[in-house]
Amino acid sequence: MHEFTPPRLAALGNQLIEIHDHLRDLLDDAADLPAFSRSLRAHCLAFCTALDRHHTGEERGMFQVLADRYPQLGPVIEELRHDHEQIAELIRRVEANPTKDELAGLAAVMESHFTFEEKRLVAALNQISPRSA
Incomplete structure (x- = not known):
């Protein structure tokens, strides 16, 4: 989970992109694994855990900081929260059945959300x- 202390807030937007890129790389790595393999299942579980942790951190910290400072972002934050719910459902499906098709569906939604x-x-x-934190 991300901590939102003053030093952590410096260039947080750039850090968000770095986190997204790391998650994108994890998902790309899964594309190289054999379908229905133990490695794919383990990789999917690790990826889904990391993605869930990232979204939980946003919900508990970043979104509140942004809502407090930039009330005009309220509709954007609500849309992102809705995306998080949709992605959580896709994660449950991937965890239950980690196939390449399920992973591809999650990747498409995740990429749209991240962008x-x-x-x-x-x-x-x-x-x-x-100073403003």
């Missing part, structure tokens, strides 16, 4: 300085 989040939040996050 939207980056376009709408990174600039605001990068404006938050340790």
Whole structure:
């Protein structure tokens, strides 16, 4: 879970992109694993856990910081929360049946979510300085 202490807030938008890129890489790595293998199942579980942890951190910290400082982002934050619910459902499906098709579906939704989040939040996050936290 992300901690939102003043030093952590410096360039948080850039850090968000780095976290998303790491999650993208994890998912790309799964594409190289054999279907229905133990390795694919283990990789999917690790990826799903990391993605869930990332979204939980956003819900408990980042979204509240943004809502407090930028009330105009309220509709964006609500849409992202809705995305998190949809992604959580897809994660449950992948955990129950980690096939390449389920993973591809999750990847498509996740990429759309990450791209939207980056376009709408990174600039605001990068404006938050340790002095204003």
